[in-house]
Amino acid sequence: MRLIAANWKMNKTVSETREYIEKFLRLIGEPEDREVLICPPFTSLYVAGEMLKGSSVKLGAQNCHFERKGAFTGEVSLPMLREVGCSYVIVGHSERRHIFGETDDLINRKLVACLEEGIRPILCVGEKLEDREAGMTFKVVETQIRIALSGIEHLTDRIDIAYEPVWAIGTGVPASPEDAVEVHRFIREILRDINPKAEGGTRILYGGSVNPENAPEFMKHQEIEGLLVGGASLDPESFAKIVNSF
DSSP: OEEEEEEOOSOOOHHHHHHHHHHHHHHHOOOSSEEEEEEOOGGGHHHHHHHHTTSSOEEEESOOOSSSSSSOTTOOOHHHHHHTTEEEEEESOHHHHHTTOOOHHHHHHHHHHHHHHTOEEEEEEOOOHHHHHTTOHHHHHHHHHHHHTTTOGGGGGGOEEEEOOGGGTTTSOOOOHHHHHHHHHHHHHHHHHHOGGGTTOSOEEEESSOOTTTHHHHHTSTTOOEEEESGGGSSHHHHHHHHTOO
16 A cells, blocks of 8 residues: 655644644545555644544654663653554654764664564655765665665565655755656665565655645656655645645
């Protein structure tokens, strides 16, 4: 089943979250052939989880810490996320990598912790503009995936991967569907090499300036098994159009 995920990033207060979800649930009904996920900021997770109970829409977090508890000021653990209703967590988003300095090794620790807690991670990978211009896209993506999955290669069917070219995130200039498909095929080859027994268990999503107009173009390709939507998910009508666009 394809996955359409909303990453709100650092947007929406608790009251704005309530207003959004009330409207969004009316707009999408109960889609049966696609999975829908909303990832609000930490402060809105509890109210979002309460409002999504009884609906088919899943709740996810935008980040996590790899330890279950302890002296980690400002961090949020996976047991905390599970208790408020999270079944997914985004790991390794480019903004976490490039603004907050998260390394592939740290991302690996987070993935291991997610799997131990039974929360499905969405691993984000993608190249910067200078990498693409230097012909390094495949090398960068492969390195990110192989280090992130180190030691958990046998569990790849419990992980989804979002290909998000850094140069396309928030710029309004998405990758072309053809370019995205090429990288998605390459990721599938890597996964097949890492764990051939889990063929097809990992969904590969595209993210980067997705909107209601271009979503159908991406989703008509079978290699693209979902979308991770940023700015266009902040308006319930816009995100509903994306969810219902294919």
